[in-house]
Amino acid sequence: MSNQPAFTRRQFLGTSLAMISTAAAVPIFLDDSAWAMADPDGRAPGNIPGTPDQRILVVVQLTGGNDGLNTVVPFGMPEYYNSRPRMAIEEKQVLRIAGADGVGLNPELAPLKSMLDDGMASIIQGVGYPNPNRSHFSSMDIWHTADTNGGRGLGWLGRAMDEELATHDGKIPATSCVCVGGEAPLAAAGMLYKPISFERSNLFRWVGRDLHPALGAEYDRINRAGVVGPAAEAAARPLISSANGPANQAAFVMRTALDAQLASDRIRGALAGDPLTAFPDSPLANQLKMVAKMIKAELPTRVYYVSMGSFDTHANQPNNHGRLLGQFSAAVQAFYAELKAMGQRSRVLTLAFSEFGRRVEQNASNGTDHGTAGPVFMFGDMIRPGLLGEHPSLKADRLDKGDLVFNADFRSIYADVLDGWMKINSAKVLGQAFPRAQVLKTKARV
Amino acid sequence: MAPSTSLRPIAPKAFGYAQAQHLLARAGFGGTPAQILALQNMGLDKAVDHLVDYQAIDDHDLPEPKADPDIMRPESMEDRLAERNAKREDEAAYREKKRAEFLRRQGLDRLQMRDLAEWWLARMIATPRPLEEKLTLLWHGHFASNHRVVHDSYLLLRQNQMFRKLANGSFADLAYAIVRDPAMIKFLNNDSNVARHPNENLARELMELFTLGVGHYTEQDIKEGARALTGNSFDDNEFRFRAPIHDGGVKTILGQFGPYDGEQFVRVILQNRQCPVWVATKLYKHFVGDIDLKPDASAESVVAQLAEALWGAQYELKPTLKTLFKSQHFYEPAIMGNQIKSPAQIVVGSARVLGAPQRDVRTLHDAMAMMGQRLFDPPSVAGWYGGRGWINTSTLFVRQNLCAYILTGKLPLEDGWSAQKLDFDPMFLIADLPTKSPEAVADHLLATLLGTHAPDRRDDLVRFLKGRSAGITRDVLVGALLLITALPEYQLC
Helix, strand or coil: CCCCCCCCCCHHHCCCHHHCCCCCCCHHHHHHHHHHCCCCCCCCCCCCCCCCCCCCCEEEECCCCHHHHHCCEEECCHHHHHCCCCCCCCHCCEECCCCCCCCEEHHHHHHHHHHHHHCCCEEEEEECCCCCCCCHHHHHHHHHHHCCCCCCCCCCCHHHHHHHHHHCCCCCCCHEEEEECCCCCHHCCCCCCCCCCEEECCCCCCCCHHCCCCCCHHHHHHCCCCCHHHCCCCCCCCCEEEEECCCCCHHHHHHHHHHHHHHHHHHHHCCCCCCCCCCCHHHHHHHHHHHHHHHHCCCCCCCEEECCCCCCCCHHHHHHHHHHHHHHHHHHHHHHHHHHCCCCHHEEEEEECCCCCECCCCCCCCCCCCCEEEEEEEECEEEECCCEEECCCCCCCEECCCEEECCHHHHHHHHHHHHHHHHCCCCHCCCCCCCCCCCCCCCCCC | CCCCCCCCCCCHHHCCHHHHHHHHHHCCCCHHHHHHHHHHHCCCHHHHHHHHHHHHCCCCCCCCCCCCCCCCCCCCCCHHHHHHHHHHHHHHHHHHHHHHHHHHHHHHHHHHHHHHHHHHHHHHCCCCCCHHHHHHHHHHHHHHHHHHCCCCCHHHHHHHHHHHCCCEEEEEHHHHHHHHCCHHHHCCHHHECCCCCCHHHHHHHHHHHHHHCCCCCCCCHHHHHHHHCCEEEEECCEEEEEEHHHCCCEECCCEEEEEECCHHHHHHCCCCCHHHHHHHHHHHHHHCCCCCCCCCHHHHHHHHHHHHHHHHCCHHHHHHHHHHHHHHHHHHCCCCCCCCCHHHHHHHHHHHCCCCCCCCCHHHHHHHHHCCCCCCCCCCCCCCCHHHHHHCCCHHHHHHHHHHHHHHHHECCCCCCCCCCCCCCCCHHHCCCCCCHHHHHHHHHHHHHHHHHHHHHHHHHHHHHHHCCCCCCCHHHHHHHHHHHHHHHHECC
């Protein structure tokens, strides 16, 4: 191995602040159409005292299947201790929630408790869907597509953005949905709308332009042109597969290349600054810090998507799970502290979910296997705070094959968020009308 | 018009430079003009045999991996005795010592895993048997386990060597091997799958992801399958069947019943007609086209025929792959140049094809990880999703910048560029051209690097070359290659 230092992200993506200012300017015609601020008509939910005009949804994905029973702990149910002789949270360690009886929080969730006390958090108990699927991938697809059959490659947020495209004559900003992370989640994939996604702040520049002066102009001509050539005649070979043949990948890559150039200019500018408050050092906290910067820079973004992993605790769960919960709740708490310091807190609603909860009974490896229903968390000024709904019963005759039975359908939470917060018709997005979960305060809706 | 779905071979005379370029890109990682020409001159049958029957190609020059098998090995009996004595004397100190020792070993193991990933990447770049590595990568992503969970680099190396040994053999052998593979057993917790407390993880993923797919088994099949797999464990880096914790009772799986063990459970699965369909789907996605979003009718028809071929060949992969690589469907215009390169494909392919000096492998692998594909570290047991999932607004820049590194050896730093000097002379790529006009140079480079998309970018490249007053110099040629590797179409093969 050579002595040369390994490629760091910073080197590779190659952007000191000085470089940002020398980035090629976006041609005006592109800038206009693609980046116009989204507040196009009177549909915006403004003019309600205390309710902001441009509302933002942040989705936090807890990947792997969060063990709901060791998160929101039913210490008042003896079955909990009988099922988990070696990994139940002791009653004396449980953090108590005001007004809740026999149910409390994992001791690592002190930041969440503090947000609950401040009226900034709500926990919806026992969220799931009928005929639960215990596969990570299938259940995650169900949550992402809001389709209990797993959908066909389109996510609920992507379809919501498609609705927006339809209502706004095909013109919404490319940054309407921004996903922090390597791969754009299925949830954000629309038929027409594709999200912006990236992993680190120093992104979005082709370094080749620095090597040969003549290259930049030619590169920009090609990569900022959009879909051209035979690929533009996509009618015969559509962007997604059809009965007539495979998807046209050239058209897809060309469109992504154009998106990348535009996003480059805008997002690198937004992420150059520092936050006002301190964030803990964890992957989720770093992602939420980036989201806060983009909110501060007034990006015309309606949905941000972040995630954290490792919740698949089949073995040695107690220490690992507690650490994850601590990271999760501290990151969200820091995010809202930053939003408050920026004066933007009331614009931002956060929804945190996992693809399923875990089996009631622990396994032989001091862990838990895949289960069904679990808690969903929402944060912000506009939610009804506290513990909502009922904790699922742990009584043997109330379990389904050893798993909890859900008592709130996750799609009724989506409906609440879409109709009540995003002002996007949930019945169109979800394919049917679900009763709203009413986590959002009625006062804020009108 | 819908593409041909026939698996019958194309006419021998239809196998030209473009077809050879396509074959080498899909059954390997692409090639230089000389390598493509050599394949073309063999003709279709011999070219395909050459790539698929790769055991005939001498590869003894490739370096063997260096690995310490014992970094994560559990302690010996003497160690444990000594520690028990130490513990009796001072428990707190003993615990602290154990913790420090464990952390030290984990750190060493992470470094060893990194070295092994770099060994494998270097092997992909250097091998004279590209299909062997491409298949090994396929099985790594298909029977996916990762170091983040396994925490034992030696077990993952052994698994990698198993995949390589069986790569073009029989899928049945791979399926039998995976339920005995220590890394997979550890990854999916089958070492704690015991008769009294079955752990369903391996049984579920075996059917859901490795052999059948969702919808082709029941939750009850999983519970029974988990019972069959009880006792499949490992000890001292080797598979071990622990009879006392095996459930010897009768199980009913996929409609068959018997006192199955793990091997018999796999046999029951292999007798199910859905299994070849599932494997054929994987082969299609790996070698033919991205069908993640919505399988089109032509792909479904080809997958069904491929499944028949695999079933008829009793899961032997070589005849199945040969049929595919010679087929009319494989050389359809809608198929050629319409697959998104995986990170391995673009990194290994660029390193092999551009003819640049060997660059730092750690740098190449770090770049691959940033594109979403770290070797020995697929994101989950489902492997890498691939297809359009590889390309987003950020990975596109990483892909372009990685090519710039391969071509120039330069890394962008905080305050300028690293000091490695440009030592790449690509003039050899056009050495055999009789005339070196901008048009001739553009056509030649694009035919090799862009395949079927070459005509679409001819004007762009000719314009760039004509605009250089120096003529076709070394620097201008490097510039042309920088531009080509930053084209959207370079992301496809």
